[in-house]
Every structure is written in structure tokens, then in C-alpha cells.
Amino acid sequence: MAESTRVAQQVMWNRLISIVEEQAQALVRTAFSTSVREAGDLSAGVYDGEGRMLAQAVTGTPGHVNAMADAVGHFMRRIGVATMAEGDVYLTNDPWEGTGHKHDITVVTPVFVYGKLVGFFACTAHVTDIGGRGFGADADDVHEEGLALPIMRLMDRGEVDGTLMALIRANVREPDQLVGDIFALASCNGIGQRRLTEMMAEFGLADLTDIAAFILTSSREATIARIAALPRGSADGHMAIDGYSVPVDLRVRVTIEADRIVTDWAGTSGLDPKGINVPLVYTKAYACYALKCAVAPEIPNNAGSLSPFEITAPEDCIVNARPPAPVALRHVIGHMVPDTVFDALDKLIPDLVPAEGAGCLCNFQLSLRPRTDAPAPTDAVRAEVLTFNSGGSGARPGLDGMNATAFPSGVMTMPVEATEQVGPVIVWRKELRPDSGGAGRRRGGLGQFMEVGAREGHEFDISAMLDRIDHPARGRRGGADGAPTSIGRDDGVAMRGKGRQRVPHGRVVRMAFPGGGGYGAPSERAEAEVRRDLMLGYISAETARDVHGWDEAAIAAALEAAARGEET
Incomplete structure (x- = not known):
């Protein structure tokens, strides 16, 4: 490949990352829910015509975007690529084909250039209410956890599905807020769509085939090179956590091979009767995130950089829940997945995690x-x-x-x-x-x-x-x-x-x-760090004395210095 071509493709790759970041920021500015506006509980990404994620926004959560990496393929299969048209917008909150629970709504928009389907934009946001029991762990199965929105059309050639909007409004406690969030999701995809079309015109692209191959191949090869430099071996990780009414054991075996890292969750607790179970897509999202953080943090997230990480779990364990298991609080267990992976990695690669x-x-x-x-x-x-x-x-x-x-x-x-x-x-x-x-x-x-x-x-x-x-x-x-x-x-x-x-x-x-x-x-x-902690109020005098061995005079001097406003 000519150097000029590589430079141009790198420029386009960076442009795609900036486009999805603008997409995400538009969602933050227009969303109704405080969980999106203030907390950034969202994701945004761009995909090629085969449904492979090419870039994700920096703004957002790994649980959303890494799970959403698989979602577009489900939309393509359910909707049917041959039926897609300009002006279409699709949505779902299916926990197993979206991002893990019904309180996340994923919206996908196909991108057409000169009448040809070239890719997709997708985004996800957590919504405050989706009906049912409300956000919590008390449901006995997924049907109690709120309104189910299978993969379907929100807009058909630019026309909003009024029946769908009426059903949503009739089933939730905060209808204006939810409908506002759905249109914010659709609008931010529209912004991404416009920016991508402008980029393709600027660079004279008829499709995303070449840039997709460059991004995915480069990312995969770079990630495999990082893995190849690691010591080979397997180690087990374990974490016990509260669960709902009984403790949950998370168990994982991490195996580093020449060109991949495998995490196997055999031995993990079975399904819980209440809504803390985790669909495998969400477990994959956070297991991959842990491995990326440890092994290849500088390589952008996309389908190529994620592909060398393989996650398996027995069906109907708590990290591979199948319908109709309740999953509303899948994040409570899912957010513990990285530390469990780190427990194993620490035994393979000391002083890293x-x-x-x-x-x-x-x-x-x-x-x-x-x-x-x-x-x-x-x-x-x-x-x-x-x-x-x-x-x-x-x-x-x-x-x-x-x-x-x-x-x-x-x-x-x-x-x-x-x-x-x-x-x-x-x-x-x-x-x-x-x-x-x-x-x-x-x-x-x-x-x-x-x-x-x-x-x-x-x-x-x-x-x-x-x-x-x-x-x-x-x-x-x-x-x-x-x-x-x-x-x-x-x-x-x-x-x-x-x-x-x-x-x-x-x-x-x-x-x-x-x-x-x-x-x-x-x-x-270090003594200076203990002193700083004490002056800032991060630790008490008792901790300085009993844990770090400070005498009363040294403690008093540090506290007096803090009272005088001295620098820590």
C-alpha cells in the first residue's frame, strides 16, 4: 500500500472517530433523561455495510458500546437488508439483541449514498422508565421488567410509526421524557449520517469497503501483536459479591495464547431468581473492556480490536442468562466482571492491574x-x-x-x-x-x-x-x-x-x-503522601496513627498546617 494512501486512510479513520463523538455529544445535548445529559450513560458508533463497528465515541460506557458492537447484525437480520430504505430508523430494547436490559434503547439508522447502502449509525441511551415494575431487581422474569420493543421500524422512509408511539406512551410513567429520548437518539444518528456523507464526498468514496478493511485489519494486527508479547499461560480469578438474597460467585479462567485471550466463566453461580442476571452480550462487553484496558488501551475500539478476545460461559449461569430470566440490574453483576478478570491477570502479569x-x-x-x-x-x-x-x-x-x-x-x-x-x-x-x-x-x-x-x-x-x-x-x-x-x-x-x-x-x-x-x-x-491524605481529610487522625504509625505530634502538625491553608 502506498504511503499516501495509508496517510489518507488514517485521516479518514480519525474523521470517523470525530464524527461519532459529535454524534454522542449531540445526544447528550438533546436527551431528556438526566442519566444521559448528566451521567453520559450512552454510546454511539458507526458501522460498515456488513454491520461491523468501525469507530465508537469516546463519550459513553463500555457496557453499551461493546454490547452494541453486536447489535447491528441483529438489526440487519431482523429487518432484512433488502427492505431497508433511505429515511428508515429502527429501534429495540431487547436485552439479548441490544445492550442487556430493557432500560436501554438502541436506535440504528442505515446510511445510503447514491441509493446504495454503505453503513449504519447506532446509538444507545439508558431511559429512566420503561414501565413494568420500574428500574430494579424485584422482577421474577423479564416480562415484568417493562415494555418490550422488539427490533422494528421507528420510521419507515421518514414516516414515524404513530401506533408504536401510542403504545409506548400508554405503557410508561414518563411518556414525554421517553419519547423525547427516542427522538434524540434518532436525531444524533442523523447528524452522524450527514457528516459521513460529507466525508465520503470529500474523499471521493463510493462505499466504506477500503477504509473498513484498513481499520479492522490494522486494529486486529496491532492487538494480536500486543497479545503475542505477553507470557503464555492460564490463571483463575474469583470474586464473591452480595447478590440479591444470596451471595454470587464469579469465576473465570483467563488463557493467554499466541494470538488471542480466552476467558471462560465455567464455575460461576447459576441464575438468580431476581433481576441481577446478565445476558452474555453484556458479559462479553465488560470482559473485553477489561482485557483491552490491560493489554491494548491505546488501540481504538472496533470490531477488529475486539476480535482477539473470546468469551465463553455456560448457559444459564448468572453471566449467560437466557430468556425469560430477569435482567434489569445486569450492570450490578456485569460491572464486577473486569475485577474478576483482573484477579486472574494479576497472576499472569504481575504489577499491571x-x-x-x-x-x-x-x-x-x-x-x-x-x-x-x-x-x-x-x-x-x-x-x-x-x-x-x-x-x-x-x-x-x-x-x-x-x-x-x-x-x-x-x-x-x-x-x-x-x-x-x-x-x-x-x-x-x-x-x-x-x-x-x-x-x-x-x-x-x-x-x-x-x-x-x-x-x-x-x-x-x-x-x-x-x-x-x-x-x-x-x-x-x-x-x-x-x-x-x-x-x-x-x-x-x-x-x-x-x-x-x-x-x-x-x-x-x-x-x-x-x-x-x-x-x-x-x-x-511515603510519609509525604500520608501527610497529604491527612491534610485533605481523606484519612482520619486515627488511621494515620493506627495504620501508618504516626505519633500525635506529627498528626497535630499536619492538621494545623491544613487549618492554615498550607499546600499539601
Whole structure:
């Protein structure tokens, strides 16, 4: 291949990445749901005419985009390529042919140039409500978890399916919000479509065949080269987590071969009766993400760079759930997949991967209504408020863990102001949780304290989606465990980490989100870093004394320096 041709194809590859990033940012700006606008719980990508992902947006979550990598092939099969036309837009929330649960809606738009189908744009967003029991783990099968939207046409040659819109509106609690999100998804695909058409005209392309071959071949070869440089071998990883009512064991065997890495989930717990089961497409998404982070983080995500990673799991284990298993909270288990893979990788490639972190997002949804124990004010309303929050990430071999940062999902914590403006919610407290990061040569990231209630005249149900209550994040190579999760009411009533629970009028829910595990022995932590932690309030005087061996005089001096506003 001539050097000039390679340069041109690299320019086009970069252009595709910028196009899908613009696509994603358009979705952020136009979406109705705070989970998209504020938390970035979305994905966007461009595909060739064979349905292979060529580029993904940086904005978004690996659970969405890596799962969405397989989705376009399902759309092509279900809709029928021969029936596709300009102006068509398709959608689904099928957990097994989309991104793992009904609360994610995937929209796919075919791209035509000079009347010829050349590719597709796809995007996904998490929606606040899809009907049914609402977002939570309480369903006994997938049919209870909300409205099912099989792969179907949203628009047929530019004409919106009015019957579909009527059915959606009749089955959800927040119809304007949901319909607004669906049209935002379709619109952002339209932006990608226009930018791609402009690029193809600029470079004189009749189709994407050559650029697709360049992207996919280059990415695959680069990833295989990274794998080939690793030591060969197999190792087992294990993690025990809370589950719904009984603990869940995640077990994986990671095998590094010359040109691929295989993860086999044999031995993992079976299906749970409640909605924490994971379709295999979502397990694949996060297992691939873990391997990409560890082995080839600089290589862009596409079908080529993902292909050397192979994931297998026994049918009807908790990470390969089949219909009609309930799967609404598949992320609670799925977000633990990377740390389980890392447990195995640490035995094969020491000093590469971080300690365990909080793993799953610390989510909850409030279903608010006028109080029922006494007359409610006339301005009391019903509302559904979903908020995403994070514990701490695990310490890395050379760096502390990140405070209140979602790994592996990358979903952002929702600001208090955004949460309170969508419903009658009051966030009484939201702050970092001192001493929650596991001690070590590198400290685990801190979790958060959070206290929430309803405005006067309202009561609510809270659907908790938490973990790490009984199984905190483990430290690595001598590092201490992170602090566990806790949840309860301000009147001392204990609450469950998962499930829908009623909160009476006037009561507040108090939550402490988990910290990440430490890395290396705490005795190896540099004195200057302990001093900085103490001055910033990341650790208490007791931790400085009991864990790091500081005397009272040194502690007092550091705290006095912090009070004077000295630099850490």
C-alpha cells in the first residue's frame, strides 16, 4: 500500500472517530433523561455495510458500546437488508439483541449514498422508565421488567410509526421524557449520517469497503501483536459479591495464547431468581473492556480490536442468562466482571492491574408520590428520579485509586442540582467518605456519603441497586480492603442493598458508598503522601496513627498546617 494512501486512510479513520463523538455529544445535548445529559450513560458508533463497528465515541460506557458492537447484525437480520430504505430508523430494547436490559434503547439508522447502502449509525441511551415494575431487581422474569420493543421500524422512509408511539406512551410513567429520548437518539444518528456523507464526498468514496478493511485489519494486527508479547499461560480469578438474597460467585479462567485471550466463566453461580442476571452480550462487553484496558488501551475500539478476545460461559449461569430470566440490574453483576478478570491477570502479569474497586455503580431510583399518611398539599406530584453515583476505584500499581469515580462503567456522578430539579427530592448530604479507601502503598479511592429524602408532603419508594455490603473491594498485594457499603434510614431502620423499599413521609435514607482496595503494603506508603491524605481529610487522625504509625505530634502538625491553608 502506498504511503499516501495509508496517510489518507488514517485521516479518514480519525474523521470517523470525530464524527461519532459529535454524534454522542449531540445526544447528550438533546436527551431528556438526566442519566444521559448528566451521567453520559450512552454510546454511539458507526458501522460498515456488513454491520461491523468501525469507530465508537469516546463519550459513553463500555457496557453499551461493546454490547452494541453486536447489535447491528441483529438489526440487519431482523429487518432484512433488502427492505431497508433511505429515511428508515429502527429501534429495540431487547436485552439479548441490544445492550442487556430493557432500560436501554438502541436506535440504528442505515446510511445510503447514491441509493446504495454503505453503513449504519447506532446509538444507545439508558431511559429512566420503561414501565413494568420500574428500574430494579424485584422482577421474577423479564416480562415484568417493562415494555418490550422488539427490533422494528421507528420510521419507515421518514414516516414515524404513530401506533408504536401510542403504545409506548400508554405503557410508561414518563411518556414525554421517553419519547423525547427516542427522538434524540434518532436525531444524533442523523447528524452522524450527514457528516459521513460529507466525508465520503470529500474523499471521493463510493462505499466504506477500503477504509473498513484498513481499520479492522490494522486494529486486529496491532492487538494480536500486543497479545503475542505477553507470557503464555492460564490463571483463575474469583470474586464473591452480595447478590440479591444470596451471595454470587464469579469465576473465570483467563488463557493467554499466541494470538488471542480466552476467558471462560465455567464455575460461576447459576441464575438468580431476581433481576441481577446478565445476558452474555453484556458479559462479553465488560470482559473485553477489561482485557483491552490491560493489554491494548491505546488501540481504538472496533470490531477488529475486539476480535482477539473470546468469551465463553455456560448457559444459564448468572453471566449467560437466557430468556425469560430477569435482567434489569445486569450492570450490578456485569460491572464486577473486569475485577474478576483482573484477579486472574494479576497472576499472569504481575504489577499491571489495579486492586478491586467499588465495581458496580451505586444507583438508586426514587418513586415519589403525595403523602398517604395525612392530607397532601395541592402541589404534591408524582415523579421518577434516577440518580447515578459512584464508590472509589481500586488503587493502581503506581497511583492511588480515584475518588467517587465509576470504574469500569465510566458513568459520571449526577450533580445534586440536576437530581433535585427533576422531582420533589432533597439531597441532604453528598460528600467524600474519609477512611473508605483501602490503605496501601497506593491508597484506594474514596467512596461517598449520601443522604436523600423527599420534599414536604411527599413519600417515596427507593429502589436500591447497591453491592459491596458484605463483600468489600479487596486490596491487592498486601493492600487493605476498601470500606463496605451501608444503607439505612435516619430513624435507625436497616435497609436492603437491593430491591424496592417504602420510605415514610419525613424519613431520610442514609447511604455510605464503598471505597476501593489498596495496592501494596500500607507500611510502604511515603510519609509525604500520608501527610497529604491527612491534610485533605481523606484519612482520619486515627488511621494515620493506627495504620501508618504516626505519633500525635506529627498528626497535630499536619492538621494545623491544613487549618492554615498550607499546600499539601
